[in-house]
Amino acid sequence: MAHRGIHMDEQKTRQGEIAELMVKKKLEDLPPGYSVIANVDIAAEGKSSELDTVVVTPTGVIVVLEVKAGNLIADESGHVVRDYGAGGQKDIVKQLNRQGGIVRNRLAAFAKNLTIRSFLVLPTGKLDGYGIGIDSARVIDADRMDELCNIILDCDRLPHNHDVSKDTIVEFLENHCVVKQSLSSISETLDIRCRELSSGLATWIPRIESPLAVVEVNAPAGAGKTQLALSLLQKAHQEKRSAWYINTTRNIAQKLQDHPINQHVEFIGTWHELAIEKTRAEDPADIDSLKLSQYFNDVSEAFVQKLEDGNYSIDCIVLDDAQDLKSDWVVALTQALSSDGTLYVLSDPNFKTGETVEFTESVRVNSAETARIPxxxxxxxxxxxxxxxxxxxxxxxxxxxxxxxxxxxxxxxxxxxxxxxxxxxxxxxxxxxxxxxxxxxxxxxxxxxxxxxxxxxxxxxxxxxxxxxxxxxxxxxxxxxxxxxxxxxxxxxxxxxxxxxxxxxxxxxxxxxxxxxxxxxxxxxxxxxxxxxxxxxxxx
CATH class of the missing domain: 3.40.50.300 (P-loop containing nucleotide triphosphate hydrolases)
Structure with missing residues (x-):
């Protein structure tokens, strides 16, 4: 249940972000002279409230856009509500009215007689039913999104009697009300987005069909190679095919060992762990630290010999961080494949500590894209x-x-x-x-x-x-x-x-x-x- 809750929270976060991005994109069509300000904090007298988007028109009319993802429903009593799962239901009209009161009180302290118009924007949904206390003209749903800019243009024609310039209003909002969001607070959301953006390798590489036994993937840090490895292992499990995952980096190997897929894969670990397991070598903990380097090399060479002797028949071998291994060790893994098996060689060409591997025949995929690095x-x-x-x-x-x-x-x-x-x-x-x-x-x-x-x-x-x-x-x-x-x-x-x-x-x-x-x-x-x-x- 905990995992499901996390997934639902992430999904709602993504839906909200998509809705706000749709509004932002649509507002780019406004003519010059209109100022768009995001994340406006109009907290006052201990009451905290944040406005998604505020548009200030050339005549100084303030247009407040409250953006919601998906559909809203008017319940049996006519109240417009949004279901937040474990968080219960929230009365949206009550929230908007409270928010409107705070806006007027906060801005009244800055200037009198300002003209303010508020709209509920549903870029991906509709309002089902008839709500109490909300004018349908104030709801801009998916069917009216193309009218958004025209609605704001109409607001600029409203009569007003304030003597504050548009630039002064914008300056006040930007200097006193714009939320300076803590970087730490957006870290989790950014991680989710970056994982989505780096999912391309994991989506397309497993679909490659080729008579060649080797698929090489050369991509930088943050390109999604670990996601790809996990996708390949899950596919092998679903197809009831044997699989090994090998890495030289203990941190990544441990991540996958902690993943549920570890229960369904024959081996997940480092190259040296696999070599020790298959050669039944002495526990390295019992080896003198000064002799460890020679020990690991000897174990690796013994394992390579077993590979070349044809002792294994594995359907899917994923070798991650292949650039860290000796080339003959990498090539030897092809001898462990079954008749229709595939060796996936994942490398970062920008961090090389081993030798360049040259395969006689392979499918090669090169990428220079990274979703993680700013x-x-x-x-x-x-x-x-x-x-x-x-x-x-x-x-x-x-x-x-x-x-x-x-x-x-x-x-x-x-x-x-x-x-x-x-x-x-x-x-x-x-x-x-x-x-x-x-x-x-x-x-x-x-x-x-x-x-x-x-x-x-x-x-x-x-x-x-x-x-x-x-x-x-x-x-x-x-x-x-x-x-x-x-x-x-x-x-x-x-x-x-x-x-x-x-x-x-x-x-x-x-x-x-x-x-x-x-x-x-x-x-x-x-x-x-x-x-x-x-x-x-x-x-x-």
Whole structure:
């Protein structure tokens, strides 16, 4: 029931957003001289109310548009109501009348005799029945949406006797009544929208039918590769076909392990976990840390041999983050396919730590679109030429250009990182929406050695040298702090990249910067040395 409730809330949010976007688009047809203002807070005397859209005509008539998604119903008593599920029913006419009273009281304190007209707008629905206290002429439903601009033009012809100019009214509304929405409050809605926008790969790739056994998908961070992987696994389950999901990034593998699909798929995990399972190798926890690298390589080679010996017959293999593996390991997976099986190779060509894989035959899909990265962050990534080809942001969020904070030593590093956190908090981000990511290694980072950034008012949630059920444990801080590499596969509304200090902007540095900058879904702040700041400035 909880999951269903969340789904219904998300659906209603999307419906409301679509309705408001339809009105916004329609108002673009108004001639010059009409001012459209969204999210107007006319709270007064402890009464809070927000107007969806206000239009101020050239003669200073104020037109209030209250936008509702879907249909409204007049109940048996004639009251116009909207059903909010668990939240009960709300009397819309009562809400509009209360709102109208607050509007008049608030604006009366600003200027007398202002002319105000209010309309209920139903871009995707109708009002069924006859409501008490509402004139049908004040209802603009789906059938009358084409008349919206003409109705507003007619309002401009209404008689008025106020002596306040239109520009003065607009200035008052914008400076005193426009809601400055906290960035944190729109984060969840933005995530929902971005998931929808990045669903293209998950929609179309599973429909590909080809005699070729390999489908390559090359796409950047935020393009929807994880959604695609989940869609492929669900399709395999529905068709009763065997499936493996393999990744090199533990964060993403754990997400899918926590998903219900894990109960229906033969394997979900990392490459090394699969290799250890299939070769029945010794538990890595029992291996000396200095010998772990050689251990994992040996286990991988032993697994590759089993693949090439034809020991498996899997219908669907999804290899995510394939760019991190050796090319011969990737190619060996084709030997594990059934006679009509498919290997899906998902890669980000902009973050490469392994080798380029060349298949003799494959279906290849390339995309440069990212729905997660804000438009202005994407612009800076392109200006720095961090990617093999320019990224295209389809995110609905424009965002701001990344903020830069420079330092020249350890003491100043802590100070500037604290300043970046303070800026994020001022913008409205809560501590659990902020992630501080170091470009240094875990044991060479000054930040990861400072659980309070040098002051008690900061509390960092940092990795411990402890694991539970194979998962990293963290301290009890409120602001997440780890390395950029270990944060791969994750995202946060506000990312603070710190300890950004490199000698050159070479390919390896570009790859790491790309990884860090693409973790932010809303805001990005970069704490870097003076010397490296000059190198970046030369590229911008």
């Amino acid at each position: 438009q202005r962050v994407t612009q800076v990534i392109n200006e720095l030429a961090l990617t093999s080809s320019p990224l295209v942001s389809t995110s609905p969020y424009q965002g701001d250009v990344p903020a830069f904070f420079t330092y020249s030593g350890p003491a100043q590093l802590l100070k500037e990182t604290r300043r970046a956190v303070d800026e994020a908090r001022k913008e409205g981000f809560s501590d659990d929406q902020i992630a501080i990511l170091s470009m240094k290694g875990r044991h060479s980072s000054e930040i990861l050695c400072s659980p309070t950034l040098g002051l008690d008012k900061y509390s960092l949630k940092q990795p411990l040298d402890e694991f539970k059920n194979g998962r990293q444990l963290f301290s009890d801080g409120t602001i997440f702090n780890d390395t950029v590499r270990r944060f791969k596969g994750l995202q946060a509304p506000c990312i603070i990249l710190t300890e950004v200090d490199f000698d050159e902007l070479d390919d390896q540095t570009k790859s790491l910067l790309y990884l860090g900058m693409t973790r932010a879904s809303m805001s990005l702040k970069i704490v870097l040395t003076d010397a490296f700041a000059q190198k970046l400035a030369a590229c911008l």
